[in-house]
Structures are given as structure tokens and as C-alpha cells.
Amino acid sequence: MRLRSLLFVPADRPxxxxxxxxxxxxxxxxxxxDSVAPERKGFGRDAIRDWLGQPxxxxxxxxxxxxxxxxxxxDLDAVLPARxxxxxxxxxxxxxxxxxxxxxxxxxxxxxILPIAxxxxxxxxxLGSYRAxxxxxxxxxxxxxxxxxxIGASRSREADGRYxxxxxxxxxxxxxxxxxxxxSAVETVYPRIDDPDGLAVYIARGRGxxxxxxxxxxxxxxxxINSGFAPTEAELDHARAVVDAFAANPGAGALKLDGKMIxxxxxxxxERILNQAR
Numbered sequence: 001m002r003l004r005s006l007l008f009v010p011a012d013r014p015x016x017x018x019x020x021x022x023x024x025x026x027x028x029x030x031x032x033x034d035s036v037a038p039e040r041k042g043f044g045r046d047a048i049r050d051w052l053g054q055p056x057x058x059x060x061x062x063x064x065x066x067x068x069x070x071x072x073x074x075d076l077d078a079v080l081p082a083r084x085x086x087x088x089x090x091x092x093x094x095x096x097x098x099x100x101x102x103x104x105x106x107x108x109x110x111x112x113i114l115p116i117a118x119x120x121x122x123x124x125x126x127l128g129s130y131r132a133x134x135x136x137x138x139x140x141x142x143x144x145x146x147x148x149x150x151i152g153a154s155r156s157r158e159a160d161g162r163y164x165x166x167x168x169x170x171x172x173x174x175x176x177x178x179x180x181x182x183x184s185a186v187e188t189v190y191p192r193i194d195d196p197d198g199l200a201v202y203i204a205r206g207r208g209x210x211x212x213x214x215x216x217x218x219x220x221x222x223x224x225i226n227s228g229f230a231p232t233e234a235e236l237d238h239a240r241a242v243v244d245a246f247a248a249n250p251g252a253g254a255l256k257l258d259g260k261m262i263x264x265x266x267x268x269x270x271e272r273i274l275n276q277a278r
Contacts, residue, residue, distance in 0.1 A: 011036050011048050017030070021056065021060070025216065026059060027059035032064055062088065088113075091123070115141070128177060139184030144188055231277050241258075
């Protein structure tokens with residue numbers, strides 16, 4: 001499952017589903033949580049079930065409500081029979097939350113899960129546990145909005161737009177948790193729709209740090225995310241050269257390529273880049 005871009009759509013706005021699906025996003029996220037008022041949850045569930053039950057193309061996730069809110073079982077009962085391609089689980093607290101979600105499904109098939117893994121203080125201490133349930137995951141992502149509120153922080157960003165130090169730590173731990181579990185590391189949203197230059201910088205930083213995709217809040221962000229998280233031709237050419245160099249020198253631990261030394265970690269990265277392109 002390719003997850004460069006994941007676009008949120010409120011579940012109670014079914015007139016937007018097709019537009020989102022046609023946006024070019026690798027997946028859309030039909031959101032039953034924050035973007036839907038309590039009195040509209042039932043309508044949102046019905047809209048998701050009806051739309052997923054029709055012939056469609058593309059990948060569709062459903063963001064269910066948090067496990068401790070008393071609504072998740074109703075979400076699952078409504079949407080799982082329509083066979084979404086994935087579930088986005090908010091306020092996840094490690095492997096125990098994944099296991100609880102599976103149990104709540106009551107034996108119904110559950111698609112791959114993408115936990116939002118950093119929205120409570122307790123969640124931070126469970127990030128390493130996702131390795132134990134990696135077979136049920138398609139990635140790990142994080143959020144920069146709920147956690148500051150949970151710990152009483154007055155802000156999540158500095159004046160220049162950078163995350164505050166606690167949030168930077170959480171972002172890094174999410175990145176390592178995803179790679180430790182062997183699943184996609186998905187960067188959180190960029191909240192400014194009207195700032196394409198800032199978005200481009202944010203995307204480049206995410207990919208440079210090792211994230212493999214990103215969530216989006218507006219269709220206008222999708223093309224930049226897809227482009228930014230795809231290998232460039234120069235990167236692909238270099239990756240092929242690295243792989244070819246090691247193939248021509250089996251057993252070598254280190255080689256010289258274009259005047260620079262390369263070793264096994266360079267080969268691992270090159271193979272990862274080529275796999276992304278495939």
C-alpha cells in the first residue's frame with residue numbers, strides 16, 4: 001500500500017468524497033472523529049457505508065472515534081462490512097490499543113491500521129510497542145494538536161513555525177517507532193492551506209528526515225506531497241549506480257563511487273529508494 005499522501009474528508013460531507021478520491025491522493029481518510037459533530041456521527045457512518053459500498057477506485061481509510069469515547073464499536077459495526085482499505089485510530093496508546101480495536105471488531109476482518117500514536121502523554125511511552133503488532137499496521141503517524149492540550153502546553157510551534165522542543169522529540173520518536181515496526185512513517189499535516197512555499201519546506205524536511213508520506217487537509221496540498229515524497233531522477237540514477245557497484249563487487253564492504261566512499265548503509269538506502277519508485 002503506497003502512502004505518500006492521505007487526504008482528510010469529513011464523513012458528514014459525502015458530496016466531497018468523489019472530489020477527494022479524484023485529487024490524486026494515495027488514500028483518502030473519511031473522518032468520523034474531530035471534523036464531525038456528535039449529532040452528525042450517525043449520518044457520517046451511513047454516508048461512509050453507502051459510498052464504500054459503491055464501485056470505486058483508490059484507497060479509502062476511515063478515521064474512527066477514540067477507543068475511550070464510547071463510539072468506536074458503532075463506527076466499526078457500520079463501516080467494516082463495507083470493507084474500507086484501512087482504519088485510522090486516533091489517541092492510540094501502543095500495541096494495547098491495536099489489540100483492543102481488533103477485539104472490538106468481534107472477529108470481523110479488520111483492514112490495516114494507521115495509529116495516530118502521540119495524542120496523549122501515556123502514548124509517548126508506548127511507541128516502541130508497535131513492533132509487537134506490526135502485522136496489523138500499515139504505518140505510524142503523529143499529531144501536533146491534541147498532545148499540547150493534553151499536557152497543558154500553550155503552543156505547539158515557535159514564532160518561526162518550528163515545533164516546540166517537546167513536539168520535536170515526539171515527532172522523532174514517531175519516526176523511529178514506524179521504522180522499528182517496519183511500516184510507513186507518516187508525517188502529520190501542514191495546517192496552512194495558503195502557504196505553498198511553507199508546505200514545500202515542510203515536505204522536504206519530512207522526507208529528508210526519513211518520513212515516507214504525509215497527511216493533507218486540502219486537495220490543493222496533494223500534488224506537492226506526492227511530488228515531494230517521490231524519488232527524483234537524480235536520486236534514482238545514484239541509487240542504481242550504488243546497487244550496480246555492489247553487484248559488480250560481491251563481498252565488498254566499501255567501494256569508491258564518483259570519488260566518494262560508499263558502504264553497506266548506502267546500499268540499504270539505495271535499495272529503499274528504488275523500492276519506493278516501484
